[in-house]
Amino acid sequence: MKRIRFALLGLFLGFLAASCSKESSVAFSAMNTVMHITSYGKKSEKANAVCKKRIEELEKILSTTMDDSDIFKLNNAKGKPCSVHPETAFLLDFTLNFAKKTGNAFNPALYPVTRSWGFTTGSYRVPSAEEIEKLLALTDIRNVLVDGDTVSLSCGSMLDLGAAGKGFAGDEAVKLLKEKGIKSAILDLGGNVQALGCKPNGKPWTIGLRSPEDDGVPVALKVCDCAVVTSGGYERFFTAEDGRTFVHILDGRTGIPVENELVSATIVAESGLYADVLSTTVFVLGKEAATELWRGSHDFEMILLLEDGSLAYTEGLSDKISVLSDFSKIEIIR
Ligand code: ADP
Ligand code: MG
Numbered sequence: 001m002k003r004i005r006f007a008l009l010g011l012f013l014g015f016l017a018a019s020c021s022k023e024s025s026v027a028f029s030a031m032n033t034v035m036h037i038t039s040y041g042k043k044s045e046k047a048n049a050v051c052k053k054r055i056e057e058l059e060k061i062l063s064t065t066m067d068d069s070d071i072f073k074l075n076n077a078k079g080k081p082c083s084v085h086p087e088t089a090f091l092l093d094f095t096l097n098f099a100k101k102t103g104n105a106f107n108p109a110l111y112p113v114t115r116s117w118g119f120t121t122g123s124y125r126v127p128s129a130e131e132i133e134k135l136l137a138l139t140d141i142r143n144v145l146v147d148g149d150t151v152s153l154s155c156g157s158m159l160d161l162g163a164a165g166k167g168f169a170g171d172e173a174v175k176l177l178k179e180k181g182i183k184s185a186i187l188d189l190g191g192n193v194q195a196l197g198c199k200p201n202g203k204p205w206t207i208g209l210r211s212p213e214d215d216g217v218p219v220a221l222k223v224c225d226c227a228v229v230t231s232g233g234y235e236r237f238f239t240a241e242d243g244r245t246f247v248h249i250l251d252g253r254t255g256i257p258v259e260n261e262l263v264s265a266t267i268v269a270e271s272g273l274y275a276d277v278l279s280t281t282v283f284v285l286g287k288e289a290a291t292e293l294w295r296g297s298h299d300f301e302m303i304l305l306l307e308d309g310s311l312a313y314t315e316g317l318s319d320k321i322s323v324l325s326d327f328s329k330i331e332i333i334r
Contacts, residue, residue, distance in 0.1 A: 167276025
């Protein structure tokens, strides 16, 4: 009798464990990339579907090219005020403030310049210094006024939330998963990785950084409950007639594609949005200025892959990082 009771208890516990850690995954295209969400728990399938729907909804609001989006409307309003979704107003507020903090290294109003380089259409060209100078005047963040849910842009100014949208979408998805009772999930939104909780077995997630050169993973991180976001020049760039290459991330202060010692910048932070804007910014700033920014903040860590084959990471990651390939040098930033 006792043995039967034990067997039944074992069966019950086994069933409980299985139902608690039911795994569901969804993959879809949105925001110009492929997204994967894997979550665990009884309601994981439903929760993933809710996230997918929300991210598609956000894309329709924030896209620069979909002609019903808030950003498209603003960019074509010829100076007239537009009423926008609260999410757009929030993101504009956030990114404009962030632009101020970074002395415009990050700038959500850079679109006229990225457009003239052809990054928005794929018809690449190298604009003249005079042209860039003229267009830079349009990127002054004082040209954007956010008053509640009404936004006005000066004529000729244009917005692009491409460096923040995926991060915000990640935060929204994590919020929805939590609301559905999910305690464990991993989201890969086109290189923006977000971890909700730890793995169902309580151990941290292993997140591999992509290698710019091959399919290998040069560095892996063991983390729970955070965002890991990478910006790099190696994914989207073009080569001009003279052989020079130009990457899709521009220095917001000069309007010129980033050309520094960094191959990529990875940020680890609590929020996806913050990690997203920071990864772009750190990539623009380069190692020295990024180190200064890190020393003055206490809310993010970073990993830098450098052109000379070396690796640098901030000391807060020391117990989370595994170095998996040969670097010419490894520096711990303190
Ligand atoms: P990705 O979206 O490729 O993962 P990022 O988050 O770094 O990488 O965003 C890059 C995009 O942000 C560019 O394609 C462009 O639309 C926009 N962008 C480029 N330079 C800047 C900048 N200095 N500040 C804000 N946005 C930028
Ligand atoms: Mg970014």
